Amino acid sequence: MQAAYDAIYLQLRSLIENGTYPYRSLLPSESVLVSQYGCAHNTVRKSLSMLAADGYVQPVHGKGVRVIYFPETNSPLQSQCFLSTEIESFREAMQRIGIGNTTTKVLTMQECVADDSPLLAPYAKGTPLVNVERIRIYEGQALSRESNFLRADIVEGMTKADAEYSVYHYIRSVRGEKLVTCKRCIAIEPATDRDRELLDIDDTSHVVVIHSRAFDGDGLLCELCETRQHPKVFTFCQTAIHSRIHSQK
Amino acid sequence: MQAAYDAIYLQLRSLIENGTYPYRSLLPSESVLVSQYGCAHNTVRKSLSMLAADGYVQPVHGKGVRVIYFPETNSPLQSQCFLSTEIESFREAMQRIGIGNTTTKVLTMQECVADDSPLLAPYAKGTPLVNVERIRIYEGQALSRESNFLRADIVEGMTKADAEYSVYHYIRSVRGEKLVTCKRCIAIEPATDRDRELLDIDDTSHVVVIHSRAFDGDGLLCELCETRQHPKVFTFCQTAIHSRIHSQK
DNA sequence: GCCGATTTGTCCGTATGTATC
DNA sequence: CGATACATACGGACAAATCGG
Numbered sequence: 001m002q003a004a005y006d007a008i009y010l011q012l013r014s015l016i017e018n019g020t021y022p023y024r025s026l027l028p029s030e031s032v033l034v035s036q037y038g039c040a041h042n043t044v045r046k047s048l049s050m051l052a053a054d055g056y057v058q059p060v061h062g063k064g065v066r067v068i069y070f071p072e073t074n075s076p077l078q079s080q081c082f083l084s085t086e087i088e089s090f091r092e093a094m095q096r097i098g099i100g101n102t103t104t105k106v107l108t109m110q111e112c113v114a115d116d117s118p119l120l121a122p123y124a125k126g127t128p129l130v131n132v133e134r135i136r137i138y139e140g141q142a143l144s145r146e147s148n149f150l151r152a153d154i155v156e157g158m159t160k161a162d163a164e165y166s167v168y169h170y171i172r173s174v175r176g177e178k179l180v181t182c183k184r185c186i187a188i189e190p191a192t193d194r195d196r197e198l199l200d201i202d203d204t205s206h207v208v209v210i211h212s213r214a215f216d217g218d219g220l221l222c223e224l225c226e227t228r229q230h231p232k233v234f235t236f237c238q239t240a241i242h243s244r245i246h247s248q249k
Numbered sequence: 250m251q252a253a254y255d256a257i258y259l260q261l262r263s264l265i266e267n268g269t270y271p272y273r274s275l276l277p278s279e280s281v282l283v284s285q286y287g288c289a290h291n292t293v294r295k296s297l298s299m300l301a302a303d304g305y306v307q308p309v310h311g312k313g314v315r316v317i318y319f320p321e322t323n324s325p326l327q328s329q330c331f332l333s334t335e336i337e338s339f340r341e342a343m344q345r346i347g348i349g350n351t352t353t354k355v356l357t358m359q360e361c362v363a364d365d366s367p368l369l370a371p372y373a374k375g376t377p378l379v380n381v382e383r384i385r386i387y388e389g390q391a392l393s394r395e396s397n398f399l400r401a402d403i404v405e406g407m408t409k410a411d412a413e414y415s416v417y418h419y420i421r422s423v424r425g426e427k428l429v430t431c432k433r434c435i436a437i438e439p440a441t442d443r444d445r446e447l448l449d450i451d452d453t454s455h456v457v458v459i460h461s462r463a464f465d466g467d468g469l470l471c472e473l474c475e476t477r478q479h480p481k482v483f484t485f486c487q488t489a490i491h492s493r494i495h496s497q498k
Numbered sequence: 499g500c501c502g503a504t505t506t507g508t509c510c511g512t513a514t515g516t517a518t519c
Numbered sequence: 520c521g522a523t524a525c526a527t528a529c530g531g532a533c534a535a536a537t538c539g540g
Binding site: 002006009010024042050052055057058059060063066067068070072073075081084085086087118121122178179180181182183184185186187188189203204205206208211215217218219220221231232234235236237238239240241242243244245 | 259469
Binding site: 003063 | 507508509510516
C-alpha cells in the first residue's frame, strides 16, 4: 500500500521533471494542493518537505514553494551517480547507471568473531560474524575491492555463489531482512601495496575509501564494510539544506 | 525563537551523545515523551525524524525507537568531516575541524554576464555575475582552489578583501541574505596542468572536484562554484535511510 | 495460534504565528 | 492594513507491527 504523501510526492516530482512546474516557478499553494488532492494540510506538507530534501523545491515563507530543479547535462545527474543517497547493492547501482558487464569475485569468505579490535568495536564482543572479501571487475579491469564484516545470523546459509551475486539481495530476498539505515564515511587515501596488487590502478596515486555501517530492520548493526576503489568510478551527489540547529549549537 | 521540536531534538541528541540512552537501547515511547515534554505527539515525531535523518536513532514499527549512535574513534566523526552536510563557508569548516592557520588568496575577481555556455546554463542568460577565483593555503601549501560565479546583486559592494575573508560571511552578514539550499556533486578527476601550476599536489595524480550550486532565501540560484582540491583534505560523512519511493520507481 | 496491550505509522481538522506583498 | 502563504503546534482517530500471555 502506497502512502498518500508518497503518491503526492511522486506526482509533483514528475510534474516538475517534465516541465509542468518549471525551474524558478512557484508550485500551487498548500491550500490549493490540499483541495486538489483532497487531503489534509499536513499530508501535503510532508510531500513538499520530501521534495525539498531531494532538491526539487525550496519553500519560501509567506511567498510560495519555489521549484529549484533543472535538468543537468554537464555534471552527473543525481540518478547517474555511482554512490546513491539510497541503500542499494553494487549490482543495483551498476544497473542504475547502466554499466551492465561487471563481475564480482569472492576472494575469501570465512566465519569469525568480533574481538576488541577498533575496527570491529561497533559489534558487541563475541558476536559471530562472516568476513567476505570481494573484487569488482568491469571491462576487464579490477576497479573496486571490499572487505565486509556481516553479522552471521543475517547471512545464515549464504554461499560463495550468493556472495558473488549480491549480499544485499541475499539478505533482502532470501533472509527477508531489511536494510534501513546506512552510515557512510568517504575519504581519499594513498593507494597501498595491497591495492596495487589487487586492483588495476596503474598510475593512480590515490583510491576512494568508503567506510559504511548498515543497520537492519531492528536497528541493529549488521554490516561493517570498507570499500577501496579506483577514483574514476566515483561520483556522488547530495543536497544540503540549511537548518537552524547547527547555527545555535 | 526556538521551535519546540528543535529543543526536543537537541535535548534527546545530547542525552544520546552522553550515554543516557546508549547504543542499542530504545528511547522512551512516543507517549512517554509526549507526557514528559508536555507537547503533542506530532511534535515529538518531528524531533524523532530529525534524529533519524542524522543517524542517531532508527524507529522500529511496533517496537520502539532504537539508538544507533555510537562514538567513533577510528573513522572521522561526522563533526570532523571536511565537507559537512550543512551549508557553511570554508572558514567555518576550518574552524569546525580545528585547522586555524589557513589563508585565502584572491586570484581574480571580475564582473561578467551569463552567456549560453553549458557551465553557466543554470543562470538566466544575461544575468550579471561576479567571477571570483581563489586559492586556499594551509600550513604553507596551496591545497584547494575554486572558481565561483556569484549573482552580482547578492555580492553587491563586495571587495577583494571581503572575498579573501569569506564570501558566505559577506552574503549573510553584510547583505543580510540567506543560503538555504546547496546541491553538490563530488567527483575525483585527474589533475590538470593548471591544477599542478596553482596547487601543491606533488605526486598526487587526482584531485577532488566539487561542483556546487547554492540558492538564496528566495529559492533563486546565487552561486555556481567549482572547487578543486588535494585529496588528503577531503572527508565526507552521510547517513542514508531506506525510502520506499526508489523501490517503486 | 489467538488475543490484548503497547508502540510506531498515517491521516485528519483546526488554530495560531509570521513573513510577504 | 488586509489577504495570502508558509510554519508551528495541538489533539484525535485508526492502521499496522510487535510481543507476551
